Amino acid sequence: MLFEVALIQRLTLLWGHPMVSAILVMTTLLCGMGIGSAWSRRMDATPGKLVPWLLGIAGMQFMLYYGLPWMVTSLTGAIPLYRYGVGGGLLVLMAIPMGVPFPLCLRLLSSRSSSQVPWACGIDSSLAVLTGPVAALVAFRSGFSSLSLLSGAAYLLAAFGVATVGGVKSKKG
16 A cells, blocks of 8 residues: 555656546556456465565565656656556556465465464455555655655565565464
8 A cells, every 4th residue: 555655646747636646546556466366376375486576576666766756757748648558557567466475475374374364364454454544644754755665665574574484384274
């Protein structure tokens, strides 16, 4: 959610209206993440497969911290169809990889301790609800661009966690 709020704010400058930006960002990211989630079924749920995805997403978010303002500035004078197309295309390309880690994590957790899967889903849902207000507070204090850095740091933390506990096996049940 941190990343989404930063994208909505930044792409409002490109698309001209906050509601248009919010609708397009959320819809495009959800659809792209759905594609990534469906695609993740073809992958083995192992820490060795998961950590590179998490690191790649973190890297992508850190690159957007620097690259997105430049892109928006360079496209501001373009015709609307081009601005919407480039912005939407970028969002889809970012969203597909972002849809991969959660299903892989759930499958990995399920293979090790299936009783923990409901807890993981509950924690994910709780954090999704809490990050909206947190994003507003962080943006108010540190600026919207800082949300991309914070989101990238969260993916780095997740990669570290998977790499650290990846070799630990729990008994099922």
